[in-house]
Amino acid sequence: xxxxxxxxxxxxxxxxxxxxxxxxxxxxxxxxxxxxxxxxxxxxxxxxxxxxxxxxxxxxxxxxxxxxxxxxxxxxxxxxxxxxxxxxxxxxxxxxxxxxxxxxxxxxxxxxxxxxxxxxxxxxxxxxxxxxxxxxxxxxxxxxxxxxxxxxxxxxxxxxxxxxxxxxxxxxxxxxxxxxxxxxxxxxxxxxxxxxxxxxxxxxxxxxxxxxxxxxxxxxxxxxxxxxxxxxxxxxxxxxxxxxxxxxxxxxxxxxxxxxxxxxxxxxxxxxxxxxxxxxxxxxxxxxxxxxxxxxxxxxxxxxxxxxxxxxxxxxxxxxxxxxxxxxxxxxxxxxxxxxxxxxxxxxxxxxxxxxxxxxxxxxxxxxxxxxxxxxxxxxxxxxxxxxxxxxxxxxxxxxxxxxxxxxxxxxxxxxxxxx
Ligand SMILES: *Cc1c(COP(=O)(O)O)cnc(C)c1O
Numbered sequence: 001x002x003x004x005x006x007x008x009x010x011x012x013x014x015x016x017x018x019x020x021x022x023x024x025x026x027x028x029x030x031x032x033x034x035x036x037x038x039x040x041x042x043x044x045x046x047x048x049x050x051x052x053x054x055x056x057x058x059x060x061x062x063x064x065x066x067x068x069x070x071x072x073x074x075x076x077x078x079x080x081x082x083x084x085x086x087x088x089x090x091x092x093x094x095x096x097x098x099x100x101x102x103x104x105x106x107x108x109x110x111x112x113x114x115x116x117x118x119x120x121x122x123x124x125x126x127x128x129x130x131x132x133x134x135x136x137x138x139x140x141x142x143x144x145x146x147x148x149x150x151x152x153x154x155x156x157x158x159x160x161x162x163x164x165x166x167x168x169x170x171x172x173x174x175x176x177x178x179x180x181x182x183x184x185x186x187x188x189x190x191x192x193x194x195x196x197x198x199x200x201x202x203x204x205x206x207x208x209x210x211x212x213x214x215x216x217x218x219x220x221x222x223x224x225x226x227x228x229x230x231x232x233x234x235x236x237x238x239x240x241x242x243x244x245x246x247x248x249x250x251x252x253x254x255x256x257x258x259x260x261x262x263x264x265x266x267x268x269x270x271x272x273x274x275x276x277x278x279x280x281x282x283x284x285x286x287x288x289x290x291x292x293x294x295x296x297x298x299x300x301x302x303x304x305x306x307x308x309x310x311x312x313x314x315x316x317x318x319x320x321x322x323x324x325x326x327x328x329x330x331x332x333x334x335x336x337x338x339x340x341x342x343x344x345x346x347x348x349x350x351x352x353x354x355x356x357x358x359x360x361x362x363x364x365x366x367x368x369x370x371x372x373x374x375x376x377x378x379x380x381x382x383x384x385x386x387x388x389x390x391x392x393x394x395x396x397x398x399x400x401x402x403x404x405x406x407x408x409x410x411x412x413x414x415x416x417x418x419x420x
Contacts, residue, residue, distance in 0.1 A: 001237060001240065004237055008026075013323060016387070026395075029389060029390050031281035033066070039273060042247055043251070046255070047266050051271050052226070053074055054272050058278040062088070064090055067277065073090055091114065095116065096118055096272065098118040102120065102124065119139070119140050120162060135181075136183055142163050145166070148202075166210075186224070191228070193230065204254050207225050225267055229274050232275065233280050251269065279367075283366075284364040287359065297332065306338075306383060307383065308372075309370075320336060322353060322360050325360070329354060332352070332353055333351065385401040
């Protein structure tokens with residue numbers, strides 16, 4: 001079981017809404033810090049532990065600077081994400097570029113920032129060298145093919161576009177070494193929203209064994225093995241959170257059994273978690289605008305899938321509570337919808353909830369990662385504000401809501417302007 005909490009009481013929330021109208025995402029600083037600390041503690045046994053926060057989960061420099069102040073780096077996969085990291089005070093080897101199908105300007109920016117570069121393909125060695133030069137520390141992303149089952153979000157590794165095959169990865173490090181690279185890391189990312197301890201330990205063993213074989217074959221040391229992100233969170237109240245200390249202990253055992261005898265006892269363990277850090281620390285707050293009764297009962301919110309795509313995209317569950325009715329009987333069945341002209345714009349389908357009245361404030365839980373970030377402007381929908389609740393209880397606006405001016409900003413036509 002995981003308790004679904006919200007950091008503000010009703011009065012506090014209503015006073016925030018008076019200043020910042022719904023919809024908005026609210027993040028909680030204390031929860032973010034606790035989540036990061038729990039991950040760091042699980043790996044405190046490692047010679048060095050590095051968390052490169054996956055910027056795509058919550059691409060806001062205010063959040064990045066908060067994470068940086070608590071020891072995290074950044075995992076980027078686009079040029080703007082590199083610039084966001086820099087804006088958040090994360091530079092040099094605190095940045096790891098793990099992109100794919102990478103354009104030259106992104107490699108150039110990563111090199112300019114002194115980032116660690118993690119290549120997605122063997123052909124990218126030449127491309128990188130030609131367009132940006134080789135970094136001091138180079139890593140490759142391993143795709144284990146049919147050694148791992150895969151899941152709904154990432155898919156089966158053999159069908160996934162990411163990473164190098166086993167044969168390619170041996171060639172890749174050999175070529176990089178011949179080209180003069182002396183510092184190496186090894187990376188994979190094969191699970192997503194995973195809750196099972198065994199899955200993480202299995203991946204770690206696979207990677208430690210690969211590091212050992214690469215060292216034996218090519219006489220190279222590894223500065224780090226990056227196990228990727230994909231640590232899940234219990235979106236459903238009946239799910240249990242990942243037992244991070246069991247994950248850490250299982251990986252510690254594998255490290256002792258594989259890495260230490262292989263002469264890799266000083267290799268750092270790295271992760272690039274997004275969801276596990278910010279997922280449970282964010283909430284989408286919306287207001288009920290309409291109730292509609294046709295073949296089903298619909299609750300229409302002022303938020304839509306532009307604010308949270310996961311339910312529409314993956315059929316993902318996000319817990320919903322109604323402010324002031326947290327303990328009321330869930331004796332109504334609703335589809336909770338947004339206003340986008342797509343029938344999958346539903347935050348919940350056939351969800352048991354207390355009776356919802358027009359004007360009720362609805363909280364959608366666990367939206368801190370891959371929430372606001374995925375938003376789009378389809379159908380002229382505008383993305384919401386982001387607020388941060390500081391540890392002292394104050395509320396900080398860390399991104400304003402988009403306006404129609406923003407929507408028109410990229411258009412070029414005679415007399416383009418909006419007057420409303
Ligand atoms: C998305 C992504 C992550 C983060 O995934 P989470 O599920 O948020 O932990 C990490 N690494 C890479 C390469 C990714 O694409």
